[in-house]
Amino acid sequence: MxxxxxxxxxxxxxxxxxxxxxxxxxxxxxxxxxxxxxxxxxxxxxxxxxxxxxxxxxxxxxxxxxxxxxxxxxxxxxxxxxxxxxxxxxxxxxxxxxxxxxxxxxxxxxxxxxxxxxxATEDDVSAGYIAMREVIPPKDTDMCFSHLLKSIENCTHHDKCREVTLTMLPTRVLDCSNPAQVRLVISDPSAREFYVTLSYVWGEDQPYRTTIENINAYSTLIEQRFIPKTVQDAIIVTHKLGLRYLWVDSFCIMQDSDSDKAQEIANIRTYFSQSFITIVAVGTERVSDGFLHDQPKWSRDPITLPFRCPNGPIGSMRLYKDEVPPFNATEVRAWCLEERILSPRCLLFCSHAVQYECPTTHTNINDSSMWLGARFPLLPVVQATTSDSDLDPSESYKNSWNRLLMDYTMCKLTKSKDKLVAFAGIAEFFHGLWPDSRYVAGLWTHHFPEALLWSTKGVTPTRYRAPSWSWAAVNGIIGSSVIIQDEFPDPPHRVLCDIRQCEISLKWEGDPYGEVTSGLLVIETSIMPAIWEWDSEEEFTALIRMNEGEEDKKPPYAFEDYLGIYYADTAEFLETRCRVILAALLEAEGAVYGLVLVPTHANFEVDRDKEVYRRIGLFNVDAVLRWKPTSTRTLHIV
Known part of the structure; x- marks a missing residue:
């Protein structure tokens, strides 16, 4: 040519x-x-x-x-x-x-x-040679729903994905049969229907949310001007899917009723796990933004160039810079993480594309791999095992829990008190895997004492949230122990403590996964008194043996006085040099690991003659020969 x-x-x-x-x-x-x-x-x-x-x-x-x-x-x-x-x-x-x-x-x-x-576009002669297709943007709703229905149909054939079934509706839902005349419906407990859930970031006040005063009026009609744009868009999506009911927290929970909020928040995990699909407004930072439109914060225009096909014809190719999509608001919100991973399937309206996610796949709605990004963590798939199977899934479940916990603690919370509440659905799921264990303020008792050796570099919240031995007591990313990298040796390791008691007081007795008001851990173990000292030359915080009568001990220290390393939970615990108690929990790989404790006033019912401590970090003594405890004691840790 x-x-x-x-x-x-x-x-x-x-x-x-x-x-x-x-x-x-x-x-x-x-x-x-x-x-x-x-x-x-x-x-x-x-x-x-x-x-x-x-x-x-x-x-x-x-x-x-x-x-x-x-x-x-x-x-x-x-x-x-x-x-x-x-x-x-x-x-x-x-x-x-x-x-x-x-x-x-x-x-x-x-x-x-x-x-x-x-x-390449599907209708271009270059499409036979260029496999990549452009993503479908959020504004192209007709194309989006055409592909979505195919994705749901494919999902029904996935081994890992749940069967699509009718289920009991949440207490209240929005009736979206007419998007121009939406009303709040009090559900019939005997009815079984499909419904949609919405996961989004408020980002601002919602002045027209449901209250005791307006719930009756909303049961007749919620005026369009009272519905934020993101919720309006979710109503449109629900209607286009051919479904009638939508659950949105701001309208389906009475926001000024403590009892209704407590009951409904405890049910949120059920609502999302049993929904037909969850709409995730990934690309919106405020409820007034909406998502069915171009989102200019990350719009990318292609450059179109000629493409000479090997068989002769000339078409075109479209070039986009190979960039990482933006980290969207819902990906760093704690509530949104739980809602998304508990849902059987999700429709993600990102700032640049529409995506579909289920336990089997995470893809752009048209299967393009362009700008796909990382998928959210998944709940472990419960594998059926026969009596003669040697497969033990317990370690896999434990690793999944640890990964989810780390991802969760990377997220932000508007209300600090929700630290445990926003993780409750995930905890409830794992209780189904570990029915014989107790869940106490974010920890599982069958993982003790390893579970007590979580690590972080966090900040102490302004209000009480959990006992000091729980990761929920601090704001910070929780990872595997800094002293035992990745996983504990299995075997050999040796437990050095006896867990005598572990109790918590719940704010709501009917919700074992929710807020706690106090906690007590009683252990019997060997202890050593010590002080900590920043080692500027080696750049770590060293623990120094504190013998009887050496309260004023100061550097330089003898070599035999160095015990190991102190990992503070928060920076404030390093502000004042003080005397601490080292409580041994575990011996592994030739080292002793445990908690660093300081005396405190009890916030749990403890006898007045008992010594009460709180955790301020972890320690390791890297050679067992250095661990020369002064005594074995029963310690009350709050």
């Missing part, structure tokens, strides 16, 4: 210079047929037009514009080049042709590289 036979719109995408160099028959054939998986191999090189000509040509030529805005301007800013100087550019298709890599070199300049995702 000669250039005179080309479709005008494709030939017109680039200037004559680029058409006769990069997009010439010979150059493009070399570029395509020699595509490499290696990220280092260079395929085609060419010399650009002089800088002044590129500046002028970029107004019409898409490739000159790409070079100027993404590569050459950066070079021009870093060195002094005259207007008539050109650049040497290397091109290469990588990773099975889904990426186009451009390298640029100039005198005395470090190599600058830019990578693009290469897409």
């Amino acid at each position: 000669g250039s005179q036979d080309l479709p005008f719109e494709i030939k017109d995408l680039v200037c004559d210079y680029c058409w006769n160099t990069v997009f010439s028959v010979e150059s493009f054939r070399t570029l395509w047929t020699s595509r490499a998986i290696s990220t280092k191999k260079r395929l085609v090189s060419f010399t650009t037009r002089p800088w002044a000509e590129i500046q002028e040509s970029a107004n019409k030529c898409h490739f000159c514009r790409l070079l100027r805005q993404d590569l050459l301007q950066e070079v021009k800013n870093s060195i002094s080049l005259s207007a008539d100087e050109a650049f040497l550019v290397y091109l290469g298709f990588r990773r099975h042709a889904e990426r186009l890599v451009l390298d640029v070199e100039a005198p005395d300049v470090t190599l600058i590289q830019q990578t693009y995702i290469v897409c």
